[in-house]
Amino acid sequence: MHLYLHIPFCAAKCPYCDFNSVAGREDEYGRYVDALLTEVRRCPRGPYDTLFIGGGTPSILPPAMLARLLAGVRDHVTLAPDYEWTSEANPGSADAERFRVLVEHGVNRLSLGIQSTHDRHLRFLGRVHDAAEAERALALACAAAPRVSADLIMGLPGQTDAELLADLDLYRRHRLDHASVYHLTYEPGTEFHARRARGELTEIDAETSRRQFDLLWDELAALGLDAYETSNFARSGQESRHNLAYWRQRDYQAVGAGAVSTWAGVRTTREKHSGRYIEAIASGGDAAWRVETLTPTERLRECWMLGLRLKEGVDTTRADDLGDRAARWRPRADAMIGQGLLEEDGRMLRLTRRGRPVQDEVTVWMMP
Ligand code: SF4
Structure with a gap:
């Protein structure tokens, strides 16, 4: 069994992001954790093979709130003996205390949104961290958790081959067993999509993109990281079992604003707005925004x-x-x-x- 928990809060909204994430709702954090735990208690008890706390930015929650969330989850669910429990974290809110809390409560895999090792690209992407903070966060994560993955974004306007190679070198430096490298896309509704439409952004050309994919595959293969999915690379046995379950169409439970669960052929998408999600759950509802029986x-x-x-x-x-x-x-x-x-x-x-x-x-x- 698989369980996904969504934390929609972020320090700032990145201009390329079309995830269900929002900045500046600090006053909702506590009630949101209450709502998540209410939903968790409605889920089957398990045992769960994989759990995944994603976002948004899960590491934005203060350590005491993270501890309350994870302890509440542990009170309700049982974990399979060789369970995998991932939490995402961003360098802007990563610290040793938060990682300690996560790992003490059972998280055994951290996934960090590094995105670039170059300050100019991090600024372009609207990230709140710089390259030095990313490096520190990665070192802290590696010291805290047995398994660590890092996300990068490629296909950035003006990104050179040398910059991409320097980015990829972080997997070697930190001896990571898992990499997620996503090509920048311009999703409708995002600021980048609008800026591109106004001619303010020029997409990377197809030939450069193709060449950089070749670089990416060769470089990560040389580090022993195999492309087991379009954007995901791992040493054998270090694949994200949670994401593999999703790609293999397994059933999974999900809780949180905008979270999508698929169970016994029924797909449920929850209310995306964090405030309305909290209200719905607090008043005894299920916050279901759309329920579809898959044909x-x-x-x-x-x-x-x-x-x-x-x-x-x-x-x-x-x-x-x-x-x-x-x-x-x-x-x-x-x-x-x-x-x-x-x-x-x-x-x-x-x-x-x-x-x-x-x-x-x-x-x-x-x-x-
Ligand atoms: S930190 Fe991640 S989830 Fe949050 S706005 Fe940026 S890209 Fe989106």
Whole structure:
């Protein structure tokens, strides 16, 4: 079983961010933790294989509040013997005390939003930390927790190959076993999206982007970090088991504003606004904003979409179990295999490295 807890609060809203996150609601923190714990107590007791506290910025909560949240979770749920419990943290609110509280209550994996090791890019991204703070936070995290991952963003306007390589060097310096490297995207509704539309931002060109992906894959492979998912790299056995469960379409519980759970074929999206979420839960409601029963076609489309993100690929037997037919997907797969974009290994169908940069196109082609 898997449980996700969402903390929507951040020190400032980054101009590229389309997550459910908000700045300046410090007065809600305490009541939000109450609401989260109320929801947690409505979840099955477990045992849970993985838990994940994401955001937003979970590390923005004061240490005593983090302790109350985690103790409350532990009071209700049981953990599987080899459970994985991740908490995200950002360098701007990372300190030894918070990491100690997290680890003492059972967190055994920290995921840090580093994003860049260059101050000019951190400023561009609107981050509240600088490169020196990122470095300190990473060192503290490594001293506190057995497993640490760091997020970076690539594809930044004006980012040079040398800067990308310098960013990637942090995985070597801190001997990290897990890396998440996301390409900057311009999501509708974000400030960057509007600035690009006004011509104030120039997207990185396709050729540079392709070249930097090659650099990324080669560099991380040389460090022993294997691309097990489109944007995620790990030493064998160090993959994020929580995220793998999501990509493999397992059921998961979720609590918090905007959190999405999928349980027994029903997907529930909670109220996104933290204030309204708190009110709904405090008055005995479930804060459900949308409840959908997934249709077989939706599950099948997700099977292809999520499977093609993974190095292991799509399990075609599972796709057929979900209602697909080889008569539909086989000719399409053969065309992609012929172009060197897909490869087949038994019942698994996966993108080749050549296919990775055109993942979206291949996915659209393969989906029912
Ligand atoms: S810190 Fe993360 S979640 Fe918060 S606004 Fe920035 S990108 Fe979004």
